């Protein structure tokens with residue numbers, strides 16, 4: 001149990017009978033207000049500000065039974081000024097007290113929610129401050145550029161505003177290109193949702209059977225009856241630590257008189273529009289247009305007379321298992337390419353949008369004739385970086401500006 005805030009020390013003394021030496025684990029008998037023994041526990045006294053939250057912190061490592069925890073919590077709650085923490089409140093306080101920045105807090109949240117190894121690695125990079133370091137570097141750069149523009153504005157007289165220094169436009173352009181490269185990186189949402197693989201083709205092509213083989217469960221009903229699958233079925237699966245979403249769809253055919261099957265086909269087309277990859281089990285070369293890749297799959301290869309393909313990416317039989325492992329390995333490989341690499345920082349939607357704003361502000365800023373307009377664009381970029389780190393003050397911008405230039409001579 002963790003107690004944070006100005007009353008933490010008093011709370012620990014009240015339960016343990018004394019305030020232990022700071023930052024040393026010690027053994028204590030915990031008692032309630034009436035002196036009854038609640039537990040014997042390992043206790044820690046961590047005076048602020050060098051703590052997780054930046055406040056005074058006490059930790060009680062109790063025996064984990066429900067009744068023990070409930071009794072200790074009740075004893076704590078009976079003390080003046082103590083209440084149960086809200087969800088995420090310790091992290092929130094850590095942020096408010098400047099112990100971590102917003103990007104690190106976001107990474108921490110992702111880390112707690114990580115379900116696959118790849119998600120854990122990306123969240124770890126974010127929580128560990130890798131992204132914050134990059135943004136802080138960008139912020140420094142934009143401050144230095146702003147300072148150079150301010151100098152031009154301050155020292156030029158009204159009729160003859162001096163031009164920007166040599167190489168200034170080039171530096172801005174380089175900056176813009178670097179931000180644009182970041183925008184093209186794989187995103188955190190892809191990690192959370194998984195690489196989306198849609199299985200498509202005409203009725204009875206063996207889509208549902210292949211789907212079941214890939215997700216390793218009898219999730220979809222299969223039958224030699226056209227129109228068996230009507231809705232889009234989705235299963236999230238991790239293969240080799242990589243998150244996937246497999247989607248089974250209704251067979252696409254022109255002549256269905258079944259109203260529900262027609263709706264199913266519409267849904268199938270919607271799913272195709274969102275696919276990172278389509279496994280096409282239909283006639284070769286007749287697959288749908290998609291935003292992602294499309295692989296020609298020759299299915300049911302164990303069956304004599306099953307339609308073959310001249311140049312399939314994979315030949316599989318979901319019934320005998322032939323080619324399924326090879327297909328899986330290929331899928332993992334393809335997904336790895338489009339998802340962030342292990343340990344690589346992945347931006348969430350908010351971070352992506354803010355970097356987009358900064359990139360937009362800097363795009364073509366070097367061609368701006370008026371230094372005032374350049375200064376304004378740099379200010380917009382800095383605001384985006386500030387928002388990324390969760391700070392909005394302009395005070396330290398002034399510090400950086402005046403610290404760098406001896407304007408007072």
Ligand SMILES: Nc1nc2c(ncn2[C@@H]2O[C@H](COP(=O)(O)OP(=O)(O)O)[C@@H](O)[C@H]2O)c(=O)[nH]1
Nearest residue numbers: 204205206207208209222223224300317318319
């Ligand atoms: N022999 C063989 N039969 C298959 C294979 N895949 C599917 N089938 C059969 O083909 C029929 C249609 O399969 P299904 O997966 O429901 O097709 P869908 O309409 O594309 O979803 C079912 O009777 C399956 O058992 C396969 O790889 N080998």
Ligand SMILES: [Mg+2]
Nearest residue numbers: 207208228229
């Ligand atoms: Mg089906």
